[in-house]
Amino acid sequence: MNAPAPEPIIEIDSISKSFGDFQVLDGLSMNVMPGEKLALIGPSGSGKTTILRILMTLESIDSGHIRIDGEELYHMPKNGGAKDGGLVPASEAHLHRMRQKIGMVFQLFNLFPHKSVIDNITLAPMLTKGASRAEAETRAMELLDMVGMADKARAMPAQLSGGQKQRIAIARALALSPKIMLFDEVTSALDPELVEEVLNVMRKLAQETDTTMLLVTHEMGFAHDFADRVLFFDAGKIVEEGAPEDIFSNPREERTQGFLKKIIAAGHRV
Amino acid sequence: MIDWSGYLGLILKGALVTVELTLMGCALALVMAFIAGLGRLSRHFALRALATAYIEFFRGTSIFVQLFWAYFVLPLFGFTLTPLQAGVLALGLNVGAYGAEVVRGAVLSIGKAQYEACVALNLTRYQRMRHIILPQAFLIMLPTFCNNAIELLKATAVVSLISLSDMTFEAQVVRAQTGSTLVPFGTILILYFLMALAISRFVRTLEKRLARGLDGVRV
Ligand SMILES: Nc1ncnc2c1ncn2[C@@H]1O[C@H](COP(=O)(O)OP(=O)(O)OP(=O)(O)O)[C@@H](O)[C@H]1O
Ligand SMILES: [Mg+2]
Numbered sequence: 130m131n132a133p134a135p136e137p138i139i140e141i142d143s144i145s146k147s148f149g150d151f152q153v154l155d156g157l158s159m160n161v162m163p164g165e166k167l168a169l170i171g172p173s174g175s176g177k178t179t180i181l182r183i184l185m186t187l188e189s190i191d192s193g194h195i196r197i198d199g200e201e202l203y204h205m206p207k208n209g210g211a212k213d214g215g216l217v218p219a220s221e222a223h224l225h226r227m228r229q230k231i232g233m234v235f236q237l238f239n240l241f242p243h244k245s246v247i248d249n250i251t252l253a254p255m256l257t258k259g260a261s262r263a264e265a266e267t268r269a270m271e272l273l274d275m276v277g278m279a280d281k282a283r284a285m286p287a288q289l290s291g292g293q294k295q296r297i298a299i300a301r302a303l304a305l306s307p308k309i310m311l312f313d314e315v316t317s318a319l320d321p322e323l324v325e326e327v328l329n330v331m332r333k334l335a336q337e338t339d340t341t342m343l344l345v346t347h348e349m350g351f352a353h354d355f356a357d358r359v360l361f362f363d364a365g366k367i368v369e370e371g372a373p374e375d376i377f378s379n380p381r382e383e384r385t386q387g388f389l390k391k392i393i394a395a396g397h398r399v
Numbered sequence: 400m401i402d403w404s405g406y407l408g409l410i411l412k413g414a415l416v417t418v419e420l421t422l423m424g425c426a427l428a429l430v431m432a433f434i435a436g437l438g439r440l441s442r443h444f445a446l447r448a449l450a451t452a453y454i455e456f457f458r459g460t461s462i463f464v465q466l467f468w469a470y471f472v473l474p475l476f477g478f479t480l481t482p483l484q485a486g487v488l489a490l491g492l493n494v495g496a497y498g499a500e501v502v503r504g505a506v507l508s509i510g511k512a513q514y515e516a517c518v519a520l521n522l523t524r525y526q527r528m529r530h531i532i533l534p535q536a537f538l539i540m541l542p543t544f545c546n547n548a549i550e551l552l553k554a555t556a557v558v559s560l561i562s563l564s565d566m567t568f569e570a571q572v573v574r575a576q577t578g579s580t581l582v583p584f585g586t587i588l589i590l591y592f593l594m595a596l597a598i599s600r601f602v603r604t605l606e607k608r609l610a611r612g613l614d615g616v617r618v
Binding site (some may be wrong): 228229239257302305 | 513518519521523524526538
C-alpha cells in the first residue's frame, strides 16, 4: 500500500487501572489500525477482559488516555471545545456518543430473556438510531441469515442452545454497525460441540467486513486463523506481539513459550 | 324471623365500597411504590433521601394513625377530604411504602449482565430501565405485590372508623339492628375471602402471561 498511512482507530495511551489495591493495568499503551483483527491472549487474570471492558466504558480508567477515531473516549474538551485545549472527564452524553462506535459480545451472551430473538436485535437500532421497526427488522433478518439463525427469529432466548444464543448476541451487536467489535471469550461458556458454529460465524465476519475486531480467546487455533496480530499479555503488560505465525511458531519470550506449552498441554489446539 | 335480604343488600353495598377502596388504594400504592422504589435507587441524593423518608415514615407509623391524620388533621391545614379520599390516601401511601421496597429489591435483583448489555448497546439509563430492567423486575415483584394487595384489602376495614360505610361498617350496622353476629360477620368473612381469592387469581394470571416464553417451555 502506498496510500498515506492511516491513523489508528484505537489509541491506548499509558492507561492504568486498579481494583482496590490490585493494579491490573499499569501504563499500558497500544494502537489498533482500522480493520485490524486483533487477538488478545494470555493467562487468567492478565487483564484482557479489563481492557475490553474499559473500551466498552464498562470500567473507568484511573489515568491515561484512550482515543477512538482520534477522539478522546474518557475526556472531552473543557468549555465545550474552547481554545485552551484542556480536558475534563467525559459526560454521560459524550460517552453515549462514543459508544456508537463500539460493540461488545459477552462470554455469557447477555441476551434479554424477555424479548424474542428478533426483538433482541431490533431494540437498540430502534431506540438509539431511530430506525423504524420495518427497517430494523429487515436488517435483523439479514443478520440472522448471516449467522444462520433466520428460522429462529420468533424464538425466545431460553429456547436456544448456547451456540445459538451467542450467534444471536453477535447479530445483536452488529445491528448497530459499530466500527469496532469486542469479543470476550465468546466460546468459552459453550459445550465443545457448539464452539465451531460460533467460530464459523466469526470467521465469516472477519472475511466479509472491515470492522475492527478485538478478540480475547483461549482458542489458540482460532486466534491463529482469525487474527492479523496477536498480543500476548501477562500481568497487565504486553509481553510479546506479532503475526500469529511468529507468536505461535516462534515465540521469542520465555513467558509466551511457557504459556503456549501449558495451553497445549491442557488440550487446546494450536 | 328476620328478613335477611334487605340486610344482605346492605352488606353488598358495603362490599362495593370495599372493592372501590381496594382498587383505588392499590392504584395509588402501585404508583407510590414505583416512584419511591425508583427514587431510592436514584443517583440524586435528594431523591433518595425523600424516598427513604417516605418509606420509613409510612412503614413506621400505623395505618390507623395515618387514616386519622388524613381525615381529621389535614382539614386543620385546609385540606378537607371525603372519607373515601382519606381512606384511599392512607391505604395507598401506607401500602405503597411497602411496595417501594419490593420495587427496589426486584430492580436490584436483575443481574449486572443485563445492565452491561444495555451499555454495550448504547441504551440510555431511561431506555434501560423502561425496556430491559423493569419488564423483568416487574415479574419478580408480582407475587409480593399480590400479598400487598391482599393486605390492603384487609386493611380497608379500618376506614369504618371514619364512618365510611364499607363492608365491615355495614356488618356492624346489621349486627346492631338484628342482634345476630354470625350472619353478618359470616357473610363478610366469605366476601373478604372471595375478594382475596380474586386478587391472587388475577395476579397469577398476569404472572403467567408475562412469564410466557421466559423459561423456554411455554410460548
Ligand atoms: N470488578 C473487579 N473487582 C476486583 N478485581 C477485579 C475486577 N475485575 C477484574 N478484577 C481482577 O483484575 C484482574 C484482571 O482481570 P481480567 O478479568 O481482566 O483478566 P483476564 O485476563 O480476562 O482473565 P481470564 O482469562 O481469567 O478471563 C484479575 O486478577 C481479576 O481478579
Ligand atoms: Mg477474561
